[in-house]
Amino acid sequence: MSFAYEEPQGPGGETRQSAGGDVAVMTTQQGVPVSDNQNSLKQGARGPTLLEDFHFREKMFHFDHERIPERVVHARGYAAHGYFELTDSLADVTRADVFQRVGEKTPAFVRFSTVAGSKGSVDLARDVRGFAVKLYTQEGNWDLVGNNIPVFFIQDAMKFPDLIHAAKPEPDRAFPQAQTAHDNFWDFISLTPESFHMIMWAMSDRAIPRSFRTMEGFGVHTFRLLDAQGRSTFVKFHWKPKQGLQSVLWNEAVKINGADPDFHRRDLWDAINSGDYPEWELGVQLFDDAFAESFDFDVLDATKLIPEELVPVRVVGRLVLDRVVDNFFAETEQVAFCTQNVPPGIDFSNDPLLQGRNFSYLDTQIKRLGGPNFTHIPINAPKCPMHHFQQDGHMAMRNPKGRANYEPNSWGPTDGGPREDPARGFTTFEEVADGPKQRIRSETFADHYSQARQFFVSQTPIEQKHIGDALVFELSKVERPDIRLRTLSHLLNVDEGLAATVADGLGMALPDRARAACAPITDLPPS
Numbered sequence: 297m298s299f300a301y302e303e304p305q306g307p308g309g310e311t312r313q314s315a316g317g318d319v320a321v322m323t324t325q326q327g328v329p330v331s332d333n334q335n336s337l338k339q340g341a342r343g344p345t346l347l348e349d350f351h352f353r354e355k356m357f358h359f360d361h362e363r364i365p366e367r368v369v370h371a372r373g374y375a376a377h378g379y380f381e382l383t384d385s386l387a388d389v390t391r392a393d394v395f396q397r398v399g400e401k402t403p404a405f406v407r408f409s410t411v412a413g414s415k416g417s418v419d420l421a422r423d424v425r426g427f428a429v430k431l432y433t434q435e436g437n438w439d440l441v442g443n444n445i446p447v448f449f450i451q452d453a454m455k456f457p458d459l460i461h462a463a464k465p466e467p468d469r470a471f472p473q474a475q476t477a478h479d480n481f482w483d484f485i486s487l488t489p490e491s492f493h494m495i496m497w498a499m500s501d502r503a504i505p506r507s508f509r510t511m512e513g514f515g516v517h518t519f520r521l522l523d524a525q526g527r528s529t530f531v532k533f534h535w536k537p538k539q540g541l542q543s544v545l546w547n548e549a550v551k552i553n554g555a556d557p558d559f560h561r562r563d564l565w566d567a568i569n570s571g572d573y574p575e576w577e578l579g580v581q582l583f584d585d586a587f588a589e590s591f592d593f594d595v596l597d598a599t600k601l602i603p604e605e606l607v608p609v610r611v612v613g614r615l616v617l618d619r620v621v622d623n624f625f626a627e628t629e630q631v632a633f634c635t636q637n638v639p640p641g642i643d644f645s646n647d648p649l650l651q652g653r654n655f656s657y658l659d660t661q662i663k664r665l666g667g668p669n670f671t672h673i674p675i676n677a678p679k680c681p682m683h684h685f686q687q688d689g690h691m692a693m694r695n696p697k698g699r700a701n702y703e704p705n706s707w708g709p710t711d712g713g714p715r716e717d718p719a720r721g722f723t724t725f726e727e728v729a730d731g732p733k734q735r736i737r738s739e740t741f742a743d744h745y746s747q748a749r750q751f752f753v754s755q756t757p758i759e760q761k762h763i764g765d766a767l768v769f770e771l772s773k774v775e776r777p778d779i780r781l782r783t784l785s786h787l788l789n790v791d792e793g794l795a796a797t798v799a800d801g802l803g804m805a806l807p808d809r810a811r812a813a814c815a816p817i818t819d820l821p822p823s
């Protein structure tokens with residue numbers, strides 16, 4: 297026996313449940329028109345479902361395979377399309393095509409993210425924000441994979457897995473959620489003095505932005521710009537929001553997270569859809585070897601910044617976001633930013649964090665996006681001509697055309713495929729490197745506190761109070777007194793007033809200054 301099915305009506309009274317008129321016919325993935333998408337094929341009305349039902353099997357198997365791994369970090373993010381417009385040519389220092397012609401626009405895709413939370417976490421966590429920009433330049437994609445804070449927790453990529461393990465939920469209990477203070481995170485931090493500059497930023501208002509639109513962005517590392525003669529200029533990249541820099545208070549963040557965990561993504565979606573396009577200036581700090589050698593810190597150390605008073609930021613362009621995505625998964629989830637994606641004229645420095653990142657992103661994306669052909673996904677594909685002999689593999693959408701798939705070859709222009717071009721192709725800066733192979737950290741990376749102190753004292757009194765409040769709040773959630781004490785002893789090296797405030801807030805005595813940071817736990821006085 298069957299029952300009569302009444303089609304629900306659409307808002308205009310029109311029937312929407314079956315094809316006809318403007319409504320397309322549903323098909324299987326093979327293009328076979330579907331007659332009934334509600335009932336599986338059965339042997340009799342109450343009999344078993346038949347294996348023969350290819351439509352049911354296809355629909356269910358595809359659903360079963362919908363999830364891909366979330367990003368190992370920066371899992372929660374939101375993205376939009378736009379463009380970069382050059383306003384000041386950098387042709388004097390780089391041959392990068394994107395920096396040659398004033399007024400020229402380059403398509404852009406930008407993804408903002410939190411770092412530690414999972415894909416379903418809240419938007420206003422106290423956390424660093426990712427600020428990843430993909431520029432589809434005429435000489436290949438350039439990914440500037442930055443953050444909203446100009447420095448980082450660690451100096452060497454070797455430590456990244458430990459940093460992230462310590463920051464994510466603890467492995468036995470799977471809590472606390474990201475950025476609720478916990479023993480593992482502060483244990484790692486208090487044993488990692490180099491992290492204290494970043495900790496000052498992460499405990500400041502910068503880590504709870506009002507909106508993605510009111511954040512700065514930083515490339516963090518020192519990169520190189522290369523001109524046509526191969527001459528190098530060091531560069532740091534900055535994004536400055538035209539909307540101004542704004543944050544929320546911690547109490548506001550807590551309430552917003554409860555009321556609307558999608559607050560930041562909704563804000564970006566609404567702004568763009570109402571024509572209020574967010575905009576950032578691209579600034580560069582340019583400096584040469586002589587500056588790098590005379591600077592108090594090592595320009596290869598990602599826990600340090602270069603003060604803008606010493607090297608002013610030169611504004612060279614604007615980034616405008618003016619279009620939301622058509623599909624979150626296809627674009628925002630499948631986009632793959634990678635620090636190694638640089639066009640001719642932009643090159644890496646020897647920053648050991650950057651060098652490690654260049655390996656990590658491609659490696660993780662091959663897993664996350666299911667194989668070596670993720671550049672065939674439209675959001676990742678360059679928008680300039682592309683010719684190479686990479687072929688096959690899972691999901692190959694466009695293999696090389698023609699007979700030759702190797703080179704050198706002696707086929708003619710039609711069949712022989714692309715050739716290298718020494719003049720136009722990417723070249724690496726010919727830096728001389730010498731010395732024994734060693735597992736070592738340069739002594740020039742040793743000062744962990746001066747810039748942390750500079751940041752703290754540069755803050756207004758109310759901003760300093762917020763940093764103190766954040767540290768008290770976070771450390772009060774740490775159960776082990778020795779971890780709190782060790783953190784306090786580092787804070788003494790940053791600012792004694794701050795350390796005293798935090799100790800007071802925690803109801804603890806300050807550790808002995810002389811035996812402070814880095815002392816073995818057993819050397820420290822009991823709390």
Ligand code: HEM
Nearest residue numbers: 367370407426427428441442443448453456516652656660
């Ligand atoms: C994402 C590794 C440091 C910014 C990621 C991902 C990995 C990773 C594996 C996931 C990528 C994906 O699945 O597509 C590392 C390693 C680091 C490091 C090994 C240090 C050694 C940094 C630093 C910054 C940064 C210093 C900022 C300057 C980002 C951003 C994303 C990201 C913005 C998200 C990209 C997106 O929106 O898809 N990182 N990271 N990371 N990382 Fe890093």
